[in-house]
Amino acid sequence: MHDRPALKPITIIIAPDSFKGSLSAAEAATAMAEGTRDAGLALGRPDLRLTLCPMADGGEGTLDAIAAVWGALPRTMLTVDALGRSRRARYATSADGRTGLIEAAESNGLPMVADAPPQPQRADTFGVGLLARELLDQQVDEILLCVGGSASTDGGTGLLAGLGARFFDAAGAPVAPGGAGLVQIASIDLTGLHPRAREVSWRVAVDVNNPLCGPNGAAAVFGPQKGAQPNDVALLDAGLANLAAVVLAETGENMLDRPGAGAAGGMPATLVPLLRAELVPGSTLVADAVGLADTMARADLVLTGEGSFDSQSLGGKVAVAVARLAPTGCPVVVIAGRVALSAADTAASGVSAAFSIAGGPATLDDLKAHAAERVRETTAHVVALFLHALPRS
Template sequence: MNDRTALTPLTIVIAPDSFKGSLTAAEAAAAMAHGVQDVLGAAARVVLCPMADGGEGTLETIAAAWGVEPRSLRTVDALGRVRTARYGVSADARMGLIEAAESNGLPLVTDVLLQPQRADTFGVGLLARELLEQNVEEILLCVGGSASTDGGTGLLSALGVRFCDATGEPVPPGGGGLAAIVSIDVSELHPRARAVRWRVAVDVNNPPCGPRGAAAVFGPQKGADPHDIEALDAGLANLAAVVRSATGEDMRDRAGAGAAGGMPVTLVPLLGAEMVPGSTLVADAVGLDALLATADLVLTGEGSFDSQSLGGKVAVAVAHRAPEGCPVVVIAGRVALSAAETRAAGITAALSIAGGPATLAELQRHASERVRDTTAHAVALICPQH
């Protein structure tokens, strides 16, 4: 703790992710704030900064930080069916934000038989095209929750790129057509597509192909059977080879390029997109560093604090940005890391909201109250002089 008198309010920054299935990030932050006030009252200055990792909820989190309301556009889902999707534009109109799952998210196509070789990212491309038409200077693309494994070809097709077979004709949409691609025609690419900065939020380090690739690891949850996985993996390998021939950039084994069905395979070489951890992209967009600069205590949290948290999820990303010597406490539905692992990640302590034996349904039903109470326990321990 920084040196303070008992009369000087402590600055406590609250920056949690959502507790999936229970609380949004904003709801979790509010519950934590109540816990702080229960203990410190006026002796605390609470700064709320709900976070996200580039997946579900990122659009709302960043839009709220920007002080804007999401906009809507008529687009299509992963199977080409018309739907309305939301996107964001910063208050100064310089930055655009796409949460890809708004148009090609897996939940949007579960009302029919999943079609893993047909699903594509064309609808995401329509959102990107709209932002280019609005003259943004940068596009933040958050790709979590995708229903497709098309290597980003659908998105680029919406921007004017043609992925052609041996006859010079465009291949069918979706991952099933990737194996037939022999050339890429960018002559009709949107004129602003390479003029803007693209940052693609990824939350996995998988390569596009092979046993840890997009098809093998994530294909089954998108409805892919062994035959589909083999076809999709071969298609991504072929796409990567064609991209390498066209651009000189080899994405086949690039860590993180397997995110969202391999979208970075084309976006990085053809548009100059940067891959960044989702939590990093969100932290930059909401100005987290400035908020943390004067913090005396940082509270963060997520549904499950486990080994995946160490790979760039919100809690660890927040801890890495906290001022040196500032305590960081994680409040989580489940804590699966040891005290030593927690400290090694730069976190002072991690506390579970499960005060005793409880089912997941019980924890979800009473999540807000449990987050509030657990936060109060943490604050009372760390700030006893107040």
């Protein structure tokens, strides 16, 4: 009788984004892990090594995704929402206390002001500045700022004001907060700025490449989502253009031509020139923060996923970001609610293959209601195929 040869350990990394409206990234990762184990048990491979690394693209869910990998419990503090009303918001710090994490929507997100009539000219980012001030007081060396889901169009002036900056009109009077005051700004006073605001490293996660102004700018494209009517859009766009002119005169940096400056109501317009912030794709920031490249270094298979794998995925969303960091030769498979890319486009993105959880005709409501079950079953099929393709010896 001969002993059965030992099987080579198989390492599988599971790094999905959330399935918007149905599963958080952590829930999606758990469903994928269950499907992976199902396939392993069915094929006599209960020894599969799984590492779960829930991901995000810098928008909703980013705080939870990064904090989970850091092993950090988010903290809560009193701040204000986009309309200046008191609210509590979360933030996180890394285990060594050197890196702070802010999900801006925790304070100035659209859901926080959904109970009030839209005030697109009044809404600002002051509450985000209070969160940043708290991290600076805690002596962090780096701030990761995720700006998706903003309810404001203030060019980041509220955040700067929360850190002590002041904005004046031509007569030397303080301008009104929010987008309404942007068109009146003639000078910026940074003498009261938090002393550590320009000492730390700022990395700002953006998920769009829109310019600051114009028909594709912050006000025109995203303003209506925040309740802006045509007259509001015109005023906000003019205000952002004026802010850019003031910043150019004071710093020499032209934010009008900067891709991504229109993200989150134009927040990069002041953060980049005045705080020397670096703009990075949200998925890249998250991948760096959780050490995804190192985690995947010895992977035999990488599973990722998102609600819809489509043309927007090619612009730096999670699935493609994961694929770009995977080891050479390691297959990367996307499991999604909807797959709208051809096999050729999928391969060109670095993804090996993509599978939809819709096994047959189904409504969106049905897919959402049974998302975890469908993700688990689809994953089991994918992993079974992978295991069958392994060398038999």
